[in-house]
Amino acid sequence: MMRRLVQKLAFLEKNPRRVFRALAALGGALLALDALLWIAGVYKNIPVWHGLYGFVMCVALVLGAKAMRHIVRRREDYYAPRATDSEEERQP
Amino acid sequence: MIPLIAPGWLLLGGACLIPFIPKGAARTSFMLALPLFGMGLLWLIPDGSLAASFGGYAITPFRMDGLARIFCLIFLIATFLSALYAWHLRDSFQHVSAFIYAGAALSALTAGDLLTLFVFWELVSLGSVGLIWARRGEGAWHTGLRYLIWQMASGLLLLGGALFFFRETGSLAFDAMTLQSPSAWLIFLAFGIKAGFPLLHNWIQDAYPAGTITGTVFLSCFTTKLAIYALARGFPATEALIYIGVIMTIFPIFYAVIENDLRRVLSYSLNNQLGFMVVGIGIGTPLAINGAVAHAFCHIIYKSLLFMSVGAVMYRVGTAKATELGGLYRSMPLTMIFCVIAAASISAFPLFSGFISKSPILSESLGGGYWVVWFLLLFASAGVFHHSGIKIPYFTFFAHDSGRRVREAPMHMLLAMGIAAFLCVAIGVYPQALYAMLPFPMGDYTAYDAAHVIGQLELLIFSALAFGFLMLSGLYPPEVRGVNLDWDWVYRRVLRRAFERIGGSVLVLGDKVWGYVLGVWGVVYSVLARFYGPGGLMGPSRAAGSMALWTAILLSLALLFAYS
Amino acid sequence: MQTLSLLALALPFLGAAAILLLGRLPNPRDIMMIAVSIGTAACVIALLFLYEDGKTHAWTLFALLPNLDVAWHLEPLGLLFAALASALWVITGLYAIGYMRANNEKKQPRFFACFSIAIGSAIGVAFAANLLTLFIFYEILTLSTYPLVSHRETKEAKRGGRYYLAYLLGTSFLFLLPAIIWTWRRAGTLDFVEGGILPGSMGGMEAALLLALYVYGIGKAALMPLHRWLPEAMVAPTPVSALLHAVAVVKAGVFAVLKVGIYIFGAAFLSEKGASEWLIWLACFSILAASLIALTKTNLKARLAYSTVSQLAYVILAMALATPAAMVAGALHMASHALAKVSLFMCAGAIHTASHKDEIPDMAGLGRAMPLTFSAFTLGALSIIGLPPFIGMWSKWRLGEAALSSGQSWGAWAALATLLLSSLLNLLYLLTIPARAFLSGAEKRVAMREAPFLCLLPPCLTALACFAMVFLIEPLGDFLAPLAREPR
């Protein structure tokens, strides 16, 4: 069972765009469902808000962090020898 | 009738016995039996408290109620899982430290007064630092020292607060208080340090990646959640907590995205999760508090599971740096599955434990009219998914293949992870069991209504899409080695340098001053010695002639006085 | 009781004579010393139980000058100090025998005789019924410990001894004696009286000045900046350091300060006139500055010495807070610090005996070879830091409580902040020692053993006592309660 799982994953790893498209399709379906349920009046939340918000904010988060890294990143041994960052990590 | 021994005391007593049990199966079995036995005790102990007097103070060394009970339960579970995970370990020092740590944390949960709380609060610090020092080496030593200073600072603030509290009220009872007196502020700060309030948080990200593989699993369970418990007990519905909590949820996720050390990523994410709980406590409605408590409960399980899976990788590969890992799903598929389950839980996928505990907090923030808070929490939720839900499993087990081919994690680790993973799913599927144990009745609340489920799924899927988009477009920042400066830079670098400079110059100055004093003394001495030495004015060999002169002078002076 | 207390006073002195007589025979001599110490401790502890609050227990030995007696009395604070000194004498004595033999020290008869005299005079200080008697025994204590400090007769030992004498005699002649005579002039008596003898006889400024003379005149309390003798005296053999820095000498100093505060000025008088407010700040400074200096020392005994300077200032702080509760807290701290610090010093000596290592960095990894020693050290250190569940925490707790209820506004905050901050500093300079000993350098196997049994047992005992004392906290509090009584 594990072997098959690993093989499947290896296949996906080689075809990332496939995964992405599948995800996009799932997202589209969810958006549609969301909208439908809202129209049907099952709940009164703002429709499709979660998805868009999540997408935008995540992009913003990563880009913001990327920008921040320019400011805050230092060499790994910056705090050495008073930190473990640059120490050999292999432990028993 | 309360049984004489509280679960925490049981663990502490057990910790004292551990060194005397031969290493190996006997000792590990004993260590596993302790929390199980503790759960049995917890089952037997009814609600109530034990009053006592010590040193002239009325204290309540033991108190059991709904809030304490559920925390006790999860602490015992966490102890069991962590001990199981550490089955292979043959280090008495770590064993004792870990059980003192767990036992003290449990005892602190059942402390009914500030004095008892302080006692165990400090013991928690002492026990836990052993798990960092046990890694051995210069870096771990200094990291542990920094950690210990922070923890002690928290304990001392608590001590100061307790003193003030006793002065103000004449009692030491630990119950809800308001931020209106020095005592409350001091205690609030003490809890705040352990809960990782903004600017008081760095010890978490500093120390947890520096612990031993098994030690960090213990660490991730107790200290911060003890603080959450204490806040829930002492400062429910304190509005300041809402804003503090929101900040806690937001800023760590930025760091988590760019951090290379996966255990530090988890530490940032831990901080972010604490933020949700703090918000819940700050909102303070029964449902919100329940949410915070439930979230703490679930969080302990999935966070320790995450640390366990990363730890298992570390155990086999020797590092937890994202740059060194990748493609490990081939070698450690089971670990990967458990990691993904934990990631799903922390991301609050429906049917996983995080979902059922985070929802009450989110809906109460909305219900309480905290719109901005709700927006930010939502952002934080998406961020959590991004770094904990995707980044951890992705960079460990997928991404580019690091080429490392190792064995699957050892059996006992898999077992511990399996149990934890099972609990994550079980709670997610059947939340009523957990809801029933919460301090306040949950009524007919359910997280599984359509709006919640669909909204959450949407959020997560689109976050994943964003990740995919960024990865495919190459915008995603590549993992690189390095450390990121956080607030701790101020004291680890700036203050340290300043202190060294100032301290050094003060010492130099002191030596100089002392040197001057000695120098002046030397000059005075030599002058005196010359004055009084042989041949000096006051020296021993003075002729009679000068004496006669002196006599004459004195006589004339006397006469002058007399005649004047 | 009169006989018993006189016996407790006289036994150490007789013991000293016996030790000198038996000087040539090491075994009978040492057994004699232990027997005498046990006898003394038994007397004092019996007194502790016989003591009844409310009764006067005062006797006169002889009149030195008209209206000026050499007299002794029993009161809780003195009994506590005497009990500490005599009980720890038994333990330190055992340790000293082990240490002196293991290190082949010379002139042991002189050493043990002076040791006994020092304890005897410490008990004399404890029982003194008036300032004059206290002064007399205080000086005997100084003189009898001088040979102990200079025991090794090396250049450094002589230097240390010179510092020791210069500071202690200098302060007592220049400040203490004038202060006593001033008191005598003002109050017409020197007796220790509940509520003090000075109230009503002087104003605030004068009282503050007189207090300054006392606090600095009692040089053994090592308040900064007159603390330098204490680290210098570290050249002495370790049992002496243990005795000096934990039991007899420095505690006699802070004991005298407390006694002056309680029975000469009276807490109410001090706080009413605000005469001790300045001392709060000075004591706080002393606590923190000495802790900071301790951080920079790498020699174990030097670090412990500065730690002592810092801890002594706690007691002075307690006195300066000038409330009855603070005085009790000071007395408690005196006891708790004595127990903890004596353990630390004895551990330091055990380390020296077993490994000849005195520098802290050299001790990394020693914990594996000497687990018991370093465990005892850890317990002692935890107690000094003020961590639960050791006795040190309780004295700090009481002190903090007293600070808050003292009615000082800024002073109370300063005192509390100092208490907390110094705990942190204590942690840094004390706990790191055993932690490194246990954790660092584990890869090297150290071919070393624990110190000899007699060097090992005593520190373990006192370290455990630091813990066990917690259960005595309540009876101890009750026993000391008369100190907190409002003057009648």
Place this chain on the structure above:
Amino acid sequence: MSETLALHAPALVILLPLLTAPLCFLFSRAANGVWATALLVSLLSFLCAAFLLEKTFDGRVLSYHFGGFPPPLGIEYRIDMMSALMLLIVAGASLLGLLFARRSVARELPAARQSAFYVCYLLCASGLLGVAATNDAFNMFVFLEISSLAAYALIALGGDRDRRALSAAYNYLIMGTIGATFFVIGVFFLYAATGTLNMTDLADRLHALPVGSRSLYAAEAFIIVGLALKIALFPLHVWLPNAYAFAPSAATVFLSAAAAKVAIYALVRFLFSVFGLDFAIGGETLNAVILPTAMIGMIIGSFSAIFARHAKRIFAYSSIAQLGYMMLGIGLESREGLEASFVYLFNHALAKSAIFMALGCIAYQQASMKLSDLHGIARDMPWTMAAFTIAALSLIGAPLTGGFIGKWLLMDAALAQGFWLIALVIAAVSLMAVLYVWRVIEAAYLKAPTGRRRGAPRAEAPRREAPFSMLLPLWIAALLSVYFGVDTRLPVGAAEIIADSLEAAGQ
């Protein structure tokens, strides 16, 4: 019997040694015989002194008329508490010194001069006793000169061992003569003004005289300066260190214990009993002169002691400082001050004689008294150094020793009048005493003996403990200085009576 003795004791106490001395000189050349006689006489005179003290302890005054002539005409010996105390000190010091002297003198002086030493010693003692007992101003001068001349000779006898003794004696001779001359000039002025020499009488008549007589001013000034020379009050102290340092050990013991103190007695007698404080040079002026000179003397003397390298000289300088203490108490011109001075004087006599005896014991074993040659001596002479340490503690003023009582009272007296600075100087000078005493103790106890002692004639002979006959008086003095630090009834009681009577007379 007792009554007869009481009647004649005031004369006996002086006449016994005074008459024995020339007899010894004439009839005996055997040193041991002279020593035994001198010891016997000293003992008798000490017993008389003790008897007198006992008699006067209730404040009574004994008056003895020489030859039966009543006072203004004949010479009167008048024994009050102050005289009795001085007699006790002098006779006691003489007894202790003689006990000590036999072995010491036998080693330090050539056989031919030993009996001369004892004769001079007896003469000196009788002179000092006479000063203390007589109530006649001129008679006092005579006794002063007897003692001084004998003292010059005593010091010069040290010349066989160290040539510097001769120049020291010469210096002392010159200074002492100047002092004596000044004193006698003052006495003549007084006689010219009043026509009497009896001091009680003088006091009465002086106060009947009109105020502002210049000759009386001059008389007081001459007497004060003359006596100050004998006391070695700063800055007239320069003769003292060498005189004490190079005299034979036994002579130093006696002189340091008795000589200067008797001069102090004479000064007090004149200032308080004869002139009175409100007379001529008034109390305030005296205050302004004595207090500063006493304090400067204390400081200068102590510094000199600290920097001295010769053990005996250290303590000779210390004597200058200690005399400063006594003068300080007198300069305070209060009841407390006088009391303190006399207690101090008493205890200092004991402590200082013990110290010089200990040094004499050392001198018995080795020629050099340099500090650097005393290294490790406590190992060889434990008993000597133990007694030395006890006496030194008394000198410092450690509690439970006589010195402490003296300093306590003195500080108390200074504070009673609000003299802050003086109290501080007293404390500081005590501290300086610690310094110089400790140099000796450290050398003796803590320093390793140097291999060969330079200039030591018996370099090869190992140092050993001093003979018992020398240790005995040493220990008596040392133990007494502790005893009187614990049981203070005798010195304090006596000093109280003295202070009361002087205060009454001084007004």
